[in-house]
Every structure is written in structure tokens, then in C-alpha cells.
Amino acid sequence: xxxxxxxxxxxxxxxxxxxxxxxxxxxxxxxxxxxxxxxxxxxxxxxxxxxxxxxxxxxxxxxxxxxxxxxxxxxxxxxxxxxxxxxxxxxxxxxxxxxxxxxxxxxxxxxxxxxxxxxxxxxxxxxxxxxxxxxxxxxxxxxxxxxxxxxxxxxxxxxxxxxxxxxxxxxxxxxxxxxxxxxxxxxxxxxxxxxxxxxxxxxxxxxxxxxxxxxxxxxxxxxxxxxxxxxxxxxxxxxxxxxxxxxxxxxxxxxxxx
Numbered sequence: 053x054x055x056x057x058x059x060x061x062x063x064x065x066x067x068x069x070x071x072x073x074x075x076x077x078x079x080x081x082x083x084x085x086x087x088x089x090x091x092x093x094x095x096x097x098x099x100x101x102x103x104x105x106x107x108x109x110x111x112x113x114x115x116x117x118x119x120x121x122x123x124x125x126x127x128x129x130x131x132x133x134x135x136x137x138x139x140x141x142x143x144x145x146x147x148x149x150x151x152x153x154x155x156x157x158x159x160x161x162x163x164x165x166x167x168x169x170x171x172x173x174x175x176x177x178x179x180x181x182x183x184x185x186x187x188x189x190x191x192x193x194x195x196x197x198x199x200x201x202x203x204x205x206x207x208x209x210x211x212x213x214x215x216x217x218x219x220x221x222x223x224x225x226x227x228x229x230x231x232x233x234x235x236x237x238x239x240x241x242x243x244x245x246x247x248x249x250x251x252x253x254x255x256x257x258x259x260x261x262x263x264x265x266x267x268x269x270x271x272x273x274x275x276x277x278x279x280x281x282x283x284x285x286x287x288x289x290x291x292x293x294x295x296x297x298x299x300x301x302x303x304x305x306x307x308x309x310x
Contacts, residue, residue: 058144059196077102084115109141130160140177145198204230223286225265
């Protein structure tokens, strides 16, 4: 684990420079290694929809770190157990799902941070090399951990002014499918109500000088470039399973030949 590099990435994201990572749901270190050597700055391990067990995280994180990428985690929920499991395994970024209020977000952040900033439990773990590097890890992780709030419910849009007051957050990221679902228009990304919600998000984030993020789910470079031009800077690009099934599907290309 390189907390110096983790801190540099946190600073980059917080300052609104473009950072592209990807999303991982298939629980195997080989997938992590393939993605990490593809040039992504960070890889988010999806504990909400992925199939990872706590015991698999260290090996997956090692594969990510091997190629200079940073291991991030999208929590399943923001419980103390979820947070502790991710951080003790060595996560250097936490993406918090389904944020709807400032209090909810602040309570979860408190679980992430060691005293005096928070109430994270103190102990030996893989993150501090099982105690060998405890003091250096303890002294650095509060200032090296990237914290991202996932905005994926219309309640979050309605409460965005107060959510934006949470100072520890480095970026806020739109989860387009869940956000549209919460509005009763699942996947209708050209719907006027969805576009209005995005516009509100952009205007308020820009006013508060907070880094905006957007999950570009389909692996389309043109879409990724468009989101960057629109001002989104923290960008998860697609998902491991999506990369696989789109690249593996030859039926449409070979129609009439097979």
C-alpha cells in the first residue's frame, strides 16, 4: 500500500482534475490485475452488487496495487462493519451509496476516520501490515482516504445544499440508473425530469466548488469524453461484466454468417 500516492490521488480528485477509474463486480484477482494494468487510476470494488467476500478483498487489492492503481470500495451500506472491513483490508477510497442527507453521510464518514476526527476502531490489519506499519498508517490514512458520496436518489438532489456542506467529501457522483429509478423513469436518461435533476446537481456542485462525478456504465469512449466536457471529473468507466459481455457478443456482427 502506498499512502503517498493515495494522498496525491485524493488531492487530484478534490481539486477537480479528471480522474478515470472503473468498476469491478466479478470476485477474482485476475480481473483486478487485467483492469489495473489497463491504466485506470483506481478500481472500485462493488460490495453492493458484486459477489465479494471479506476474505477475498486482500488478494484483489494486491492485484490492483501491483500495477500502481488504487483500491477503492463501493460499500454495500454504510454500516460500521462494512466500513471497517473495507478499510482494514486496505481500501484507499470509499464510495458511499444511496446518500440522501448530510447527517447520513457525516455519520458514515465518522466511521471511516480514526480519532480524534472519527470513531474508527483501532487495530492491526492488512492495511497497516498487521501492525508492522501501524504508526505510519494511523498517522496518514485520515488525510489520504478519498471519500465519494454517491447521489442516486431524488431525495439527495432535493437535499443537495446540505449534503454539499460536508467538508470531508472529495467528490459527489451521480449513479444514473438508481437516480432515474427513484424518479419512476428507470433508464430514461433523456427524460426532462432526469435532465433537470442533473442540471440542479451540476449548478449546485459548481457553486459549492465540489468535484462532480458520473458513472459512465456503457463502455463508450465518446460518452466518457462528453461527460468530461460537461464538467464531470470523477468518472467510473463501465463495469468488468459489461466490458466482457459487450466484447464477447459477436452474434450481431456475424448475423447471416452463422
